[in-house]
Amino acid sequence: xxxxxxxxxxxxxxxxxxxxxxxxxxxxxxxxxxxxxxxxxxxxxxxxxxxxxxxxxxxxxxxxxxxxxxxxxxxxxxxxxxxxxxxxxxxxxxxxxxxxxxxxxxxxxxxxxxxxxxxxxxxxxxxxxxxxxxxxxxxxxxxxxxxxxxx
Amino acid sequence: xxxxxxxxxxxxxxxxxxxxxxxxxxxxxxxxxxxxxxxxxxxxxxxxxxxxxxxxxxxxxxxxxxxxxxxxxxxxxxxxxxxxxxxxxxxx
Numbered sequence: 001x002x003x004x005x006x007x008x009x010x011x012x013x014x015x016x017x018x019x020x021x022x023x024x025x026x027x028x029x030x031x032x033x034x035x036x037x038x039x040x041x042x043x044x045x046x047x048x049x050x051x052x053x054x055x056x057x058x059x060x061x062x063x064x065x066x067x068x069x070x071x072x073x074x075x076x077x078x079x080x081x082x083x084x085x086x087x088x089x090x091x092x093x094x095x096x097x098x099x100x101x102x103x104x105x106x107x108x109x110x111x112x113x114x115x116x117x118x119x120x121x122x123x124x125x126x127x128x129x130x131x132x133x134x135x136x137x138x139x140x141x142x143x144x145x146x147x148x149x150x151x
Numbered sequence: 152x153x154x155x156x157x158x159x160x161x162x163x164x165x166x167x168x169x170x171x172x173x174x175x176x177x178x179x180x181x182x183x184x185x186x187x188x189x190x191x192x193x194x195x196x197x198x199x200x201x202x203x204x205x206x207x208x209x210x211x212x213x214x215x216x217x218x219x220x221x222x223x224x225x226x227x228x229x230x231x232x233x234x235x236x237x238x239x240x241x242x243x
Contacts, residue, residue, distance in 0.1 A: 055237070061235065091239075
């Protein structure tokens, strides 16, 4: 299951809408020991294409160096599909190289309603997982409505 | 020529979980052969039909080897070789 803060979901969707009809892409890094998405890093789609996305190779190296220095891992790797459903394509699966990451797909094909789905992709096998959107990770074991009032 | 090679998560099954290993060679091809001799199977994950696999990026220091000779890229003593999975995909 992907547990993720609402503001991060909204930021990814906003990024996908902004770059539409090109595919948008990025990463949410998080502490290696917690595996929790915390730091959103929107990436440039070097392919600038409505049907393909690719991190620029120099940007990719800089991103991984930065994550290493901060003891972070890519917890979420996201991209948008702008004319098809939010399901990993064959290309997505063949490239998926982070077995511990949550692969988030956002579809912007409908201008009014987006689709937001998350997957694990390991050794070519795609497994969809539930997404729990929370206001704060501190209370993520409870439902949003159960969060006690902050004092 | 001894170099340090950074191994991405997906290839650490070949290095007993190690994030970085030592290897030797005067070109990237030689470094990969040396890696494969000590970490069996890793070459097949990096090279296909005599060229670098499109699913991986390999850097010598800060340079993507695609722009510096690919498998023929020259390696100097003390260089850092970094292997990263390309992050790409899309509808097509």
